[in-house]
Amino acid sequence: MKESSTSGALFPAWAMTRLWAICAGLQLLPYPNAQYLFSDVRLYNWWAGNIIDGHFPINDPMWQYPPIAALLFTLGYLISPQTIGFVSLALTADAAILAMLIRAGRRVTPIAVTPAWLWVATPLVMGPIALGRFDVFPTALAVAALLATRPQTTGAALAVGALLKVWPGLGLLAVKRSAFAKTFLMFILTGVAVTAALMAWWPDSFGFIIGQRSRGLQIESVGALPYMLWNVGPS
Incomplete structure (x- = not known):
């Protein structure tokens, strides 16, 4: 074919x-x-x-x-x-x-x-x-993160994915060493921002x-x- x-x-x-x-x-x-x-x-x-x-x-x-x-x-x-x-x-x-x-x-x-x-x-x-x-939703974010060309996009997608079902956070292990600092920083910033918004909406x-x-x-x-x-x- x-x-x-x-x-x-x-x-x-x-x-x-x-x-x-x-x-x-x-x-x-x-x-x-x-x-x-x-x-x-x-x-x-x-x-x-x-x-x-x-x-x-x-x-x-x-x-x-x-x-x-x-x-x-x-x-x-x-x-x-x-x-x-x-x-x-x-x-x-x-x-x-x-x-x-x-x-x-x-x-x-x-x-x-x-x-x-x-x-x-x-x-x-x-x-x-x-x-x-x-599970298809955290999978979509994990795929987006691993295929992204910018470390900031990877970090943000992994953070949201981890806040959906934790395991996408393991994608940080696949990040190249040269891009890890930027990726991890965006991961933390996105995670903190989204968590704060969620806590305001649903305290528990x-x-x-x-x-x-x-x-x-x-x-x-x-x-x-x-x-x-x-x-x-x-x-």
Whole structure:
């Protein structure tokens, strides 16, 4: 297949895989245990509805997200209080990642699409749940940070990503030594500014850290891996 035709097939392939993922998640197409694919979205919407009414999930042990997440959940709810509202927002972030990968590939060669194709295949590997979870948003910020050409942009994107779900902050480890000082400075400045704004809006916005003690160890967490391996091992 020629490179031009490969590049031209990206968008139809992306559209088809995402349409399949959304239809499966909404139980319009058969998929094993499809009722659970977008179940987290219902929880997001429940939180968002309460936040709009002025009730923040301060003592909810299921609330595990840094405070910027509340803004995204609320935005998805305002688009539509149904599941499709959050999924539409997730689809937008997903499309942004594809666009960033295509643009970055073209900086290397006229058409370098391997990373973009890997992203297109994401729902086929992870399943439709890829659009039914919050993780696509910090992923978009991590990708933006790692592909940025200016250290200030990298630092700002990593800071916002870390305030969404912590792990994008690890992107600092990938920063070149020559650019680290500028990147880290912007990371700190952005983090402080956004945190101050969040604290003004929601004074107990970082209470989720203490709440984790009553939530227990989640089966999908890294810390649970040794226990999972122990349970599936020979008796």
